[in-house]
Amino acid sequence: MSQRQHLSAEARRERTVEAVIELCGREEPATLTTGRIAQRMGVTQGALFRHFPSKEAIWEAVVAWVAERVMARVSAAAEGVEDPLAALEAMFLAHVAFIAEHPGVPRLLMGQLQHPQPTAARRMVKGLMARYRQRLLDLLEQAQCQGQLRQGLDLDAAATHFIGCVQGLVLQSLIADDVAGIVDRAPAAFDLYRYGIRADAGGDA
Amino acid sequence: MSQRQHLSAEARRERTVEAVIELCGREEPATLTTGRIAQRMGVTQGALFRHFPSKEAIWEAVVAWVAERVMARVSAAAEGVEDPLAALEAMFLAHVAFIAEHPGVPRLLMGQLQHPQPTAARRMVKGLMARYRQRLLDLLEQAQCQGQLRQGLDLDAAATHFIGCVQGLVLQSLIADDVAGIVDRAPAAFDLYRYGIRADAGGDA
């Protein structure tokens, strides 16, 4: 059974990250063991430590992978969209779509946020949030210049609320145990968000 | 040092729940050990198992405690408020205030949601959500009858969004490591929510 499949160190690290993300879709991240990860990869547990100095380093690699991907996806979705509000909607839906494709991600990131002390992985999550937030603020400022937002709107609060809406949606999908169904509930949620910030009472288009 | 303080079984269970909630404010729930809980209570680890058949039972007691309290607080806040929208606001702020008073609660509940399989504690969280949601729907229907909501509003989505907004706010407080500051950010968040559902564009009063 020991059909050893040799992979380069880089390829093995990549597979490790994928295995962790997949496992987080079905198991609790906090109780995920290196043995379980190795088993999933078809490798012995000790082999993992040839490529990662510690379990903590595995988590760091996983969080870095997620942060990079989600940011790329969301940025790409907003790219080339002229209307700022439409760009915000595209970001919202792209974010949700990414999570639906990777059901393990919410549990994974939430698991990292459970650590009270700022670990390296936790700092990465915070950094991701900060960049995300700045991008939102840029779009909101553009929308304001074009008179799309209602007067007196606190852009800072609006950006915070955007992230909150996405996170709330994700959390409820986790509670309902239906991460895939998040894409169906997303449009209505963004609609409510848009109504909360836009100037006129127009609903669509 | 063995100054034994005898307590009734019920009192000891109550103290256990309090200890767990307090510890969740500073430590990761998933790595919380029975030894750590006992240490906090000034009792030996084995003593816990006189009052709880297992560690899982401790978590169940804790979640039940939280569910009962948060529901009571939120209901009391909405009680006696004539205007449905004002009642919703009262619920929102009461919920947030409760969390600010018990900073360990978000991490605690999120920790339970990490379990993929439906444990007893997880089922309690779901039940809490369902009751909470029904209460919101009642208020939203009242508001609709009084013509306070915009036409074509999906009440179901509005209720979901309410919970999502609270949860999003909580999650961001956790990320920012400032659970106490949640009360300051709550009014702006509810304002955005209200703008999203109400009929006229009026902001306050």
Next chain:
DNA sequence: CTAGATAGTAACTGATTACTATCTTTTGAG
């Protein structure tokens, strides 16, 4: 005041964990 019931202690157990030391196999450059 006494005796049964209750609450707590101290020490232990078996299972599990992250991590490591040593040996074997595979790979790929020259």
Next chain:
DNA sequence: CTCAAAAGATAGTAATCAGTTACTATCTAG
């Protein structure tokens, strides 16, 4: 083809954890 370096297997280790056992202190009903 050769052989050193890289990748994996095997078999550990010390630490930690939930839960148990045997004993002791305290409370309370009669």
